[in-house]
Amino acid sequence: MRIDEPIKALLKLDDGVLMRGAFYILLSAAAVFLLIDVRDITAMNAALPGYDPMHGDQPVLPPALTDGVPNAPPVQPASPKETLRQPIRFELTSGGVLLAEGSIDPGAADRFAKEIEARGEYVKTVSLNSPGGSVDDALAMSELIREKKLDTKVASKALCASSCPIVFAGGVGRMAEKDAVIGVHQVFNGGKDRPTAEQAMASAQATTARVARHLDTMGIGAGLWINALETPPDRLYYLTPKEMADFKLTTEPVATAKKKG
Structure with a gap:
């Protein structure tokens, strides 16, 4: 098969086929991004340490975002x-x-x-x-x-x-x-x-x-x-x-x- 034959075959495709192909590619990409967003939101909701601190696997004190002692509050609370x-x-x-x-x-x-x-x-x-x-x-x-x-x-x-x-x-x-x-x-x-x-x-x-x-x-x-x-x-x-x-x-x-x- 000559090298230019696949190119000629692609050029024979009508605009409708090309548009449908582009649409399905975009739709697939959108689905992937939506899945990622849902997974991120679900993970965030499940990881709220302050929302349900009675669960034994949740930290009572999350790491600090502020400056100072890394990953800790300014002082440790007295209560266990x-x-x-x-x-x-x-x-x-x-x-x-x-x-x-x-x-x-x-x-x-x-x-x-x-x-x-x-x-x-x-x-x-x-x-x-x-x-x-x-x-x-x-x-x-x-x-x-x-x-x-x-x-x-x-x-x-x-x-x-x-x-x-x-x-x-x-x-x-x-x-x-x-x-x-x-x-x-x-x-x-x-x-x-x-x-x-x-x-x-x-x-x-x-x-x-x-x-x-x-x-x-x-x-x-x-x-x-x-x-x-x-x-x-x-x-x-x-x-x-x-x-x-x-x-x-x-x-x-x-x-x-x-x-x-």
Whole structure:
């Protein structure tokens, strides 16, 4: 066969055949990219360390995205990870301080509301020690704290990460002691069933809007949520005392908060 014969045969193909061939190639490429996107979103949803920290295979503290000690928070929280992974529990301590410790599991807001209803007249401050969890419950807890005009606090070497700062933002007065570990990252509600790419995207956008609106209502600066949005869900942006003050996440200097205990 002469070398130019395949070329002549290709030239004899009509435009319709060529267009169909190009279309099928583009369609195949689009399918591959869609599959990659779905796999990426699914993997991200399954790897949310702050979303369901009660699972034993999920790290309570994701690696740091911020400068400082590599792959670690500024200081290590005092509570063991087993304590932080348990469903959040509430204990009224001296001075009207209600300790809220553990993961914010679905249903935590209802239990918190019952606790406030039962002990509301004695509670003055909610002290948080949590790796985060359910965004819906965190929002509801934060709204109730503001409604009841309570203060919030993160004690020295206590943890408040992922959705926990949403709860912290509800306090009328917001105090972080020296060496309090507070961090943010991207959050969204995943639910029990694995979502499609469209469902995951819609959920992420809706939850982002809800959290942003809530933080604005609570008087928190936009810079806090911008840092959260820029931080993947498998990392944490650990906040410095200056950033907390600049973003209006805290209402008192660290030294003043520490003196109050």
